[in-house]
Amino acid sequence: MLKLDGLTKTYAGQRGVNSVSFEVAPGEVVGFVGPNGAGKTTTLRMIAGTLEPDHGSVHVLGHDMWSNRKAAQALLGYLPEHAPLYEDMTPRTYLDxxxxxxxxxxxxxxxxxxQAAKRTQIEDVLDRRIESLSKGYRRRVALAGALAHDPPVLILDEPSDGLDPNQKRVTRALIRDLSPGRIILISTHQLDEVATLCSRLILIADGHVRADQSPADFAAQDPKGQIEDVFYRLTVASTDGPEKPGEAHI
Structure with missing residues (x-):
């Protein structure tokens, strides 16, 4: 299991993540969604061990991320939203x-x-300098870096960012191929991606988990089955906030 228990992180007196708890089992592909500023990236960084929580714990296949970080991180592949790349390297030297x-x-x-190059279809650019690659190829190089050591747990923050429709199709097929026996947690703004790719959806808003169910059950809360409308209804209050006295709508 990937297990989060009461993860909490406060910035400047405001709680960015407030007691987030959930578990993900091998074989699950879980979509982690929410509006901007909801706490998604902060949560993923705490799972990956690059940011320590104020409270709570993360266990990766039984290893505590804080007391046994090296063992926990060895089991995990992490793709940040803005993954750093060494532009003077080639993808081959970077992965090596x-x-x-x-x-x-x-x-x-x-x-x-x-293996990583074949999975992400970057074989034809393995020996080109990263600085010369398109945004889509760079994103695929970063994804190759996350899965190069063939980890049993993958944490992917916006894996389709910058990819064209064909590249998105390839990446989604790759995630499906990797999913058996593996724990995969994907943060994305693309709700259609969650609906077609994920077995489960976790919605976070204002630092709290607001929903944890299958994409089909989530969408069924709307009479027309529109997943975007359910997302809007559950998150608009946390993003817009209540109108203050004397405030006028613009």
């Missing part, structure tokens, strides 16, 4: 560097680089 940093020996690294 990431694997070497994880302590893998050269013969293991060669096979894993080839």
């Amino acid at each position: 560097f990431l694997l070497a940093a994880r302590g893998l020996v050269r013969n293991q690294r060669t096979a894993l680089v080839s």
Whole structure:
């Protein structure tokens, strides 16, 4: 299991994430959705161990992220929304560097680089400098970096960002192929992606979990089955906030 228990993070006296708890089992692809500022990226960073919570815990397949961070992070692949890339490297040298940093020996690294490149379909640009690649290719290189060590847990923040429709199709097919026996948590603004790709939807708004159910059950809350309308109804109050006395609508 990937298990979150009471994760809380406060910024400047305001709680960005407020006691978030949920579990994800192997074989599940979970869509983690919410409006901007809801706490999605903060939660993912705490899961990945790059940001410590004020309270709460994260366990990755039984390993506590804070007391046994090295073991927990070894089991996890993390794709940040704005993943850093070394632009003077090629995708091949970049992936090899990431694997070497994880302590893998050269013969293991060669096979894993080839596997990651094939999965993300970047084989034709493996030896081009990253600075020369399009935004879509760069995003796929970053995704290859997240899954290069073949982790059992994948945390993906906006994996389709910057991809054209064909690249999105390839990435979604890849996630489906990777899902058996693997824990995959995807943060995305694309609700159609959640509906077609995920077995479960977790909605966060104003730092709280507002829904945790299948995309079909979530959409069924609207008479017309419109997932966007349910999302709007459950999140608009937290994004707009109540009208203050004396305030006029503009």
